Amino acid sequence: MKTLLFALLLFVPVFCWAGTEPNPGDYTIAVHVQSSRLVGQDGNIQRLSVTIDGKKYKLEAISQPRYDLLRVGDYKARVVKDDASRSNEYFRAYQFLFPDGKTRRYTVVGESE
Numbered sequence: 001m002k003t004l005l006f007a008l009l010l011f012v013p014v015f016c017w018a019g020t021e022p023n024p025g026d027y028t029i030a031v032h033v034q035s036s037r038l039v040g041q042d043g044n045i046q047r048l049s050v051t052i053d054g055k056k057y058k059l060e061a062i063s064q065p066r067y068d069l070l071r072v073g074d075y076k077a078r079v080v081k082d083d084a085s086r087s088n089e090y091f092r093a094y095q096f097l098f099p100d101g102k103t104r105r106y107t108v109v110g111e112s113e
Contacts, residue, residue, distance in 0.1 A: 027076035027097040029053075036070040043067055048106065052077075052094075058110030059094065080105060 035049040044067060048059040081093040092108045 021101060022097055022103055024076070024097060027078045027095075029077045029079070029094065031075045031077045031094070031096065033070060033072050033075060036072060038067055038069065046070060047109075056112045057108050058112075059106035060109045061104055061106045077106075 029052060032051045033048050034051065037047050039045045039047050044062060046061045046069070048061075048070060050057050050059055075096050075098070077094040077096045079092060080095045081091065083092075084090040090108075094106050094108075095103050096106060097103055
């Protein structure tokens with residue numbers, strides 16, 4: 001009995017670390033990436049120009065440890081943070097789902113017509 005309990009305790013951190021795969025059905029927002037570039041002192045910030053529901057936005061993400069550009073094209077996303085508690089300002093973050101099942105969070109840093 002003690003051996004079984006010890007074995008279970010060894011595997012608990014493994015199961016906690018594993019996490020769950022993203023559900024593609026949760027990513028219902030169509031995002032069209034028009035441009036992608038690296039900015040910042042070390043070039044480690046990825047800045048995107050995108051269109052979401054007909055509106056133009058600038059999105060940013062920290063691109064560490066790699067310095068890769070996101071290809072232009074269409075992606076699926078979901079809102080992970082949306083704070084519009086102030087009448088003239090808001091904070092919003094999207095999480096993109098990539099074809100390989102990985103995700104990345106992008107924060108809205110600009111909006112235009």
